[in-house]
Amino acid sequence: MELGWLVCGTAVLLLLHVLMELSPAVNFALRIGFYCVLCLVSSALAAAACLLVNGGRTVKNMRIIKAVVKTFKYFFGLRFEVKGLENFEVEGPAIIVSNHQSILDMMGLMEILPDNCVQVGKKELMYTGTVGLIIYLGGVIFINRKSTSSAKMVMAEVAKTMANENLKVWVYPEGTRNCTGDLLPFKKGAFHLAVQAQVPVIPVVYSSFTTFYNPKTKLFTSGKIKVEVLPPIETKGLTSDDVTDLTDRCFCTMRETLFRLSGRPSEAKDSS
Ligand SMILES: CCCCCCCCCCCCCCCC(=O)SCCNC(=O)CCNC(=O)[C@H](O)C(C)(C)COP(=O)(O)OP(=O)(O)OC[C@H]1O[C@@H](n2cnc3c(N)ncnc32)[C@H](O)[C@@H]1OP(=O)(O)O
Numbered sequence: 471m472e473l474g475w476l477v478c479g480t481a482v483l484l485l486l487h488v489l490m491e492l493s494p495a496v497n498f499a500l501r502i503g504f505y506c507v508l509c510l511v512s513s514a515l516a517a518a519a520c521l522l523v524n525g526g527r528t529v530k531n532m533r534i535i536k537a538v539v540k541t542f543k544y545f546f547g548l549r550f551e552v553k554g555l556e557n558f559e560v561e562g563p564a565i566i567v568s569n570h571q572s573i574l575d576m577m578g579l580m581e582i583l584p585d586n587c588v589q590v591g592k593k594e595l596m597y598t599g600t601v602g603l604i605i606y607l608g609g610v611i612f613i614n615r616k617s618t619s620s621a622k623m624v625m626a627e628v629a630k631t632m633a634n635e636n637l638k639v640w641v642y643p644e645g646t647r648n649c650t651g652d653l654l655p656f657k658k659g660a661f662h663l664a665v666q667a668q669v670p671v672i673p674v675v676y677s678s679f680t681t682f683y684n685p686k687t688k689l690f691t692s693g694k695i696k697v698e699v700l701p702p703i704e705t706k707g708l709t710s711d712d713v714t715d716l717t718d719r720c721f722c723t724m725r726e727t728l729f730r731l732s733g734r735p736s737e738a739k740d741s742s
């Protein structure tokens with residue numbers, strides 16, 4: 471009986487292995503499917519740990535989430551090469567902005583997440599089962615992207631609480647995932663928030679995933695991701711009139727860094 475199960479299990483694994491070798495689409499679907507299952511199951515376990523240790527929704531839960539997510543990279547053969555972590559060591563709150571390529575970004579986020587840092591996320595993430603629960607417990611700030619006025623109201627509240635709670639806030643200024651190897655134009659919410667709270671903006675850039683991950687061509691292999699935390703950009707004394715300039719400055723610096731990290735130096739020159 472037990473031998474039967476063993477033979478069946480081995481046969482299924484072999485079949486999956488052959489299918490993955492033969493078809494990139496099957497390989498992609500299985501790896502992404504595994505990632506989703508891993509997120510859902512780990513979220514359920516981490517949620518229980520968060521509730522037991524910290525009792526409810528608090529940024530302290532991010533330490534638990536980070537410890538769990540940092541193990542995911544080994545399942546997918548991903549390596550992170552991080553530079554500039556010392557740039558997170560600003561006194562008090564800050565806004566962190568980074569490029570957003572894929573749902574896989576959570577691994578890169580948790581690889582370097584500083585203490586006391588929450589992310590801004592779309593409200594739809596609340597309805598992703600246990601993943602929604604763990605994101606809620608971690609203190610993620612939910613915004614409605616379809617309503618600028620309500621998103622602005624939430625962000626204005628955050629500007630007030632950041633100082634009291636010594637929070638760092640992580641925003642993806644592209645506002646959506648973008649895996650083209652370039653940046654989308656930046657939304658301005660993060661920069662309004664930084665100016666309202668008079669706190670620095672710390673840009674973080676992840677190199678392009680396109681060499682190992684591309685949903686269009688169903689590519690998903692192992693790979694290396696270079697990460698650079700750039701020096702903080704001060705906002706003391708800036709007003710809402712300076713937000714567009716601040717956004718543009720940050721965009722140019724991050725785009726240049728993205729091309730450099732991804733081995734596309736000539737395009738960095740074109741963009742200037
Ligand atoms: C254990 C296992 C775990 C498994 C797993 C765990 C994972 C645990 C980590 C989870 C992590 C989640 C990560 C989620 C990641 C996303 O969900 S990304 C998507 C959601 N995030 C965002 O969208 C953030 C970026 N978006 C913004 O900041 C946008 O500006 C806003 C606030 C949404 C507004 O959107 P919009 O209206 O489309 O944007 P925009 O063109 O910038 O603004 C329109 C006008 O309003 C003005 N404006 C904008 N914001 C403001 C403001 N705050 N004040 C005054 N004026 C403003 C602008 O200046 C502009 O006016 P003009 O200058 O053109 O005159």
Ligand SMILES: CCCCCCCC/C=C\CCCCCCCC(=O)OC[C@@H](O)COP(=O)(O)O
Nearest residue numbers: 506509510572573576597598599601645646647
């Ligand atoms: C009972 C409901 C069950 C629902 C099951 C949903 C399964 C989802 C399971 C695992 C997914 C892991 C996701 C990790 C967190 C990803 C956060 C993220 O990257 O969100 C995307 C968002 O930034 C931008 O969204 P769009 O590019 O605008 O779209």
